[in-house]
Structure formats: C-alpha cells, structure tokens
Amino acid sequence: MKRSDVVRSIKVQFNRMRTSDAMAMLDCVVDEMKSAVANDDRIEIRGFGTFQSRKRATKIGFNPSTGEKIHLSANRTILFKPSRELTKKMNG
Numbered sequence: 001m002k003r004s005d006v007v008r009s010i011k012v013q014f015n016r017m018r019t020s021d022a023m024a025m026l027d028c029v030v031d032e033m034k035s036a037v038a039n040d041d042r043i044e045i046r047g048f049g050t051f052q053s054r055k056r057a058t059k060i061g062f063n064p065s066t067g068e069k070i071h072l073s074a075n076r077t078i079l080f081k082p083s084r085e086l087t088k089k090m091n092g
Contacts, residue, residue: 037078049082 003026010022033051036043043051058074082090 045083047083047085049080049086052079052081053077054079 006026007019007022010025011017011019014022033043037051037053040053054077056075056077059072061070061072062068063070
C-alpha cells in the first residue's frame with residue numbers, strides 16, 4: 001500500500017475531506033511517530049502493533065565475497081511487533 005492509497009482511503013472514510021487535508025493529516029501522524037521513535041519512546045497502536053527503538057551492539061561481520069572480517073559499529077534500529085489481532089487476521 002502506498003501513501004496515495006492511504007490518502008485515498010482517508011478521503012473515502014471522510015467524504016467531505018479535501019485531498020490536501022488528508023495528506024496533511026497523514027504527514028502529521030507519520031512525523032509524530034518518527035519523532036517518538038527517535039526519542040526512544042514506544043508507540044502502541046491497539047489492534048495493529050507496537051514500534052520501538054532497539055540498540056544493536058558492536059559486532060564483527062564478514063564480507064561474503066572475500067571472507068574478510070568487518071567491524072560493525074553499534075547502531076539503532078526500529079522493531080515492529082504485530083498485535084495478536086493482526087497476526088490472526090494475516091493467518092486467516
């Protein structure tokens with residue numbers, strides 16, 4: 001699903017809403033989610049899942065073509081854990 005599909009479904013749900021207003025609403029929600037995860041906050045959307053920031057430790061990896069060891073520095077990533085409802089819906 002693309003951004004335009006989400007905007008279109010918002011317009012269908014709220015039939016008097018303009019496209020620009022639907023895009024602004026979506027942008028606001030996404031910006032808030034980005035800033036929350038960047039601040040190490042946990043985002044919980046009931047019935048959908050949770051997003052949270054995770055720290056990865058420093059480790060040594062390998063270049064698959066040469067076999068050479070590579071030092072991988074510590075970094076942060078985002079973890080998404082789907083809700084039980086979403087998992088049940090996906091699995092039928």
